Amino acid sequence: MEARTALLAGATGKVGGGCLRLLLESPRYNAVHVLARRGATATHPKLIWRRTDFDALENAAAPAVDDAFCALGVRRDSLTNRRALELAEYAYPLAFAKLAAARGAKRFLIVTSAAADADSPLFYLRLKGRLEEELQTLGFQRLDIFRPSFLLSTNGVRNALNMLLWGPLRQYRAVSPLAVAEAMTAGAAEPEPGVRIHCFGFPGPA
Ligand SMILES: NC(=O)c1ccc[n+]([C@@H]2O[C@H](COP(=O)([O-])OP(=O)(O)OC[C@H]3O[C@@H](n4cnc5c(N)ncnc54)[C@H](OP(=O)(O)O)[C@@H]3O)[C@@H](O)[C@H]2O)c1
Structure with a gap:
């Protein structure tokens, strides 16, 4: 297996923290570069932590x-x-994607949200929908979009609401941040090119 290099933004958050751990544990990657606005929260032989100004991502060392x-x-x-909201949910992820594309990334994997829709009346969902549309114009060989509904605050805690969400509503079941991170890192091993949108609440991302 040819070892790969990963670039990660959001490593200090709930989903991103899970991604960081899984990427560092994975034999598929020999280097994991993190871009973050603050100093390193972890050390590891494969980890390269790059403190970054997100307002000037195009100039970031990567x-x-x-x-x-x-x-x-x-x-x-x-x-x-x-x-x-506009910066963290739209502008910075888009700038990060452009940077990744400029650095030769073939695959881009991102968390957006269930019900992301560029025409949504809700600002947050509109930002997520716009972002998804823009990402599809950047020419990644493979683009994976992960759309969780609510994230559980504690892994393993069962959300009582989940029991009420069946059929098409299953995609709105709450999911643990680690489950999202696992789906993302597993998604990076999928060989087929194209765009994939993953929802949760099914036995696995669907
Ligand atoms: N929470 C939910 O219920 C939910 C539901 C559906 C979808 N989502 C989506 O899932 C994704 C991950 O959510 P999460 O709960 O894991 O997020 P989180 O724990 O709040 O982490 C957010 C990450 O973004 C970074 N960040 C935020 N603002 C930034 C800024 N201005 N400049 C640079 N970095 C910044 C944070 O860095 P710092 O540590 O430096 O702040 C952190 O690494 C998000 O896109 C969110 O919209 C969440």
Whole structure:
């Protein structure tokens, strides 16, 4: 197996933290480059942590990469701040994707949201939908979009609401951040080119 290089944004978050751990454990990757606005929260022989100004991502120091993973998202304390939402949920992920494409990434894997829709009346879902559309114009050989509904705050905690969500509503079941991270890192091993949208709440991402 040819070892690959991964580029990750969002490594200090819930989903991104899971991605970081799984990427570092994976024999598929010999180097994992993290772009983050703050200092390293982990050390590992394969980890290269690059403190980055997200307002100037196009100038970021980043190597040639194979696979890029994006788990950026607005922090809970800024959820009602439209500008912060626009940056963390749309502008920075898009700039990160462009950087990854410029560094040769063949695959791009990203968390968006269930019900992402560029025409949604909800600002957050509209941003996610616009982002999904823009990503599809960047020419990645393979683009994987992961659309969780709610993320469980503690892995393994069963969300009582989940029991009410059946049939087509299963995609709105809450899912653990680690399950999303596992789906993302597993998705990077899929050989077929193209765009895949993964929903949750089924036995696996569907
Ligand atoms: N939470 C949910 O229920 C839910 C549901 C559906 C979809 N999603 C989506 O899932 C994704 C991951 O969510 P999560 O809960 O894992 O996120 P999270 O724990 O809040 O982590 C967000 C990550 O984005 C980074 N970030 C935020 N604002 C930034 C900024 N201005 N500049 C640079 N980095 C910034 C954070 O870095 P710092 O550590 O430096 O802040 C952190 O690494 C998001 O796209 C979110 O919209 C979440």
